[in-house]
Amino acid sequence: MTGIMAGKRGLIMGLANDRSLAWGIAKQLRDQGAELAFSYQGEALEKRVRPLAEQLGSDILVDCDVSNMEALDRTFEALKQRWDRLDFVVHAIGFSDKNELRGGYVDTSLENFLMTMNISVYSFVAVAQRARAMMTDGGSLLTLTYYGAEKVIPHYNVMGVAKAALETSVKYLAADLGRENIRVNAISAGPIKTLAASGIGDFRYIMKWNEYNAPLRRNVTIEDVGGAGLYLCSDLASGVTGEIHHVDAGYNVVGMKAEDAPDIATV
Numbered sequence: 071m072t073g074i075m076a077g078k079r080g081l082i083m084g085l086a087n088d089r090s091l092a093w094g095i096a097k098q099l100r101d102q103g104a105e106l107a108f109s110y111q112g113e114a115l116e117k118r119v120r121p122l123a124e125q126l127g128s129d130i131l132v133d134c135d136v137s138n139m140e141a142l143d144r145t146f147e148a149l150k151q152r153w154d155r156l157d158f159v160v161h162a163i164g165f166s167d168k169n170e171l172r173g174g175y176v177d178t179s180l181e182n183f184l185m186t187m188n189i190s191v192y193s194f195v196a197v198a199q200r201a202r203a204m205m206t207d208g209g210s211l212l213t214l215t216y217y218g219a220e221k222v223i224p225h226y227n228v229m230g231v232a233k234a235a236l237e238t239s240v241k242y243l244a245a246d247l248g249r250e251n252i253r254v255n256a257i258s259a260g261p262i263k264t265l266a267a268s269g270i271g272d273f274r275y276i277m278k279w280n281e282y283n284a285p286l287r288r289n290v291t292i293e294d295v296g297g298a299g300l301y302l303c304s305d306l307a308s309g310v311t312g313e314i315h316h317v318d319a320g321y322n323v324v325g326m327k328a329e330d331a332p333d334i335a336t337v
């Protein structure tokens with residue numbers, strides 16, 4: 071393989087189907103020559119993920135529920151069996167009870183708060199701990215976040231709080247691992263219709279609002295996210311760490327509704 075990722079090996083976590091952000095990133099990494107391994111959450115997803123992995127020339131597939139530390143240990147053990155070194159990890163995982171992704175944040179339960187933080191935030195730390203040992207020649211850790219970490223977005227609720235913690239984790243991890251030349255970054259993606267996004271209340275309204283008000287007057291695609299993912303995983307971003315990089319058609323710079331944007335309603 072030729073390309074800017076030739077000779078590099080990485081793990082993609084969080085592929086569910088061909089609409090996943092992980093798929094957009096994995097495709098571009100492969101196009102540029104990277105060798106890929108995939109982890110997926112549970113048997114039910116395997117039949118979806120296996121053909122996609124094969125399409126990208128990968129036969130390294132590991133079942134890994136990231137709330138289970140032993141499963142994470144097994145995942146990195148499996149990688150060690152095949153590879154002597156790891157160059158990058160893409161962590162595209164988030165989860166919360168969809169019953170709490172509507173209504174108000176004030177009603178968040180302790181149980182779902184802890185579960186959301188565990189799967190959507192701590193898992194990235196747990197991945198960093200295990201990836202670090204294999205990143206003997208430096209490396210790149212990448213996660214996915216959303217603007218709901220910075221400002222209040224209707225219904226995003228506890229997921230916004232989790233993404234804020236994830237973004238801060240990116241900065242602390244970047245500081246911890248920088249001496250080892252391991253870079254840690256996040257892409258803050260605009261809203262994209264995926265399986266995870268379908269759990270968020272009034273998601274179509276959020277999509278429309280972004281389309282009408284973002285500077286580029288459109289929503290982003292998994293290809294847009296893939297391009298930025300490729301850059302951050304590659305040596306092109308060799309001086310970039312601790313960064314929250316927006317791939318949102320510019321939405322985050324806008325302060326209010328555009329004059330020419332239509333008023334829209336949720337009904």
Ligand SMILES: NC(=O)c1ccc[n+]([C@@H]2O[C@H](COP(=O)([O-])OP(=O)(O)OC[C@H]3O[C@@H](n4cnc5c(N)ncnc54)[C@H](O)[C@@H]3O)[C@@H](O)[C@H]2O)c1
Nearest residue numbers: 084085086090091111135136163164214261262264265266
């Ligand atoms: N779609 C958007 O609008 C959007 C915007 C910004 C950020 N993001 C983030 O992008 C990431 C990927 O989500 P997506 O939108 O591609 O949706 P997706 O449903 O395709 O991917 C979410 C993935 O998380 C995995 N996952 C959930 N719980 C897990 C667990 N316990 N163990 C292992 N894996 C688990 C699922 O299996 C799935 O593969 C998430 O962090 C999400 O918050 C999405």
